[in-house]
Amino acid sequence: MLGVQAQMPAPGQWTTPPFDPRFPNQNQTRNCYQNFLDYHRCVKTMDRRGKNTQACDYYFRVFHSLCPVSWVQRWNEQIKQGTFPGKI
């Protein structure tokens, strides 16, 4: 991820996710999915190292903005049950 910090807006000014050149198409499904994965990978890594997970908030806000709520609910349910197919 290129300059995550640089992409972070000032508190309260965060609106929609910025353009991500990895996902140049109108269909943003994989952008949503990748940020969902990145968030969980980030949290897992930070937890393991005993660090603050605040750095992961960016991914959280991007996938919350891009993903349909029903998808996130389903993925969270799958993670809870151990059936989520993605690699976290």
Next chain:
Amino acid sequence: THQTHAYHMVNPSPWPLTGALSALLLTSGLVMWFHYNSTILLSLGLLTNILTMYQWWRDIIREGTYQGHHTPIVQKGLRYGMILFIVSEVFFFAGFFWAFYHSSLVPTHDLGGCWPPTGITPLNPLEVPLLNTSVLLASGVSITWAHHSLMEGNRNHMNQALLITILLGLYFTILQASEYFETSFSISDGIYGSTFFMATGFHGLHVIIGSTFLIVCLLRQLKFHFTSKHHFGFEAAAWYWHFVDVVWLFLYVSIYWWGS
């Protein structure tokens, strides 16, 4: 009234009609089977279709081999017909390869974004599938041996090589059947199994059809139907067999090897 051209003027025949009706019964029968789990109509369709095929081709053998209607110009038409049929088969399989690559090149996130999908254990391509590849390649060699023996009038070698080709075809079918029992996935549990069994299953069906075609050729050869110059039935079977062989190579490289 004698004919002043070499074309084959065919007589009226019931088989196009019974063939069309049996095809309708076959599709309706499949619907009844899939939808209501009833196999009556499907059995009737299969039976009438097999009867039509048997009697139609029996008549063609009578016309070609015993009545001499298959002159060079008629054989030219038969060649074009067989080529067009095989081209249509190429497109038939292209559809299944399209489905496979559509699903596997950019796997959807529901699969975990990877291929084979998360939780799928594919077959090892270096085990039985590799043996199958060599079996089919060997059968391609033996059918060429049979063809050249036929053209050179070497009857013993022709019989032997054709029999070997058929046995290799049957061996392939047995190996594929045993592979199907080994798989941990099924046609209905996801896109991997669906594309796998659709493509390899239809290929298997074509191997069975090709083997049947070759068996008919062997029976005709034993009854002295073929001469060193007049044997298009055998050539058509050989073309078809090579086609099935080439489809397997694409299946092996794409689905078994790259796809695992």
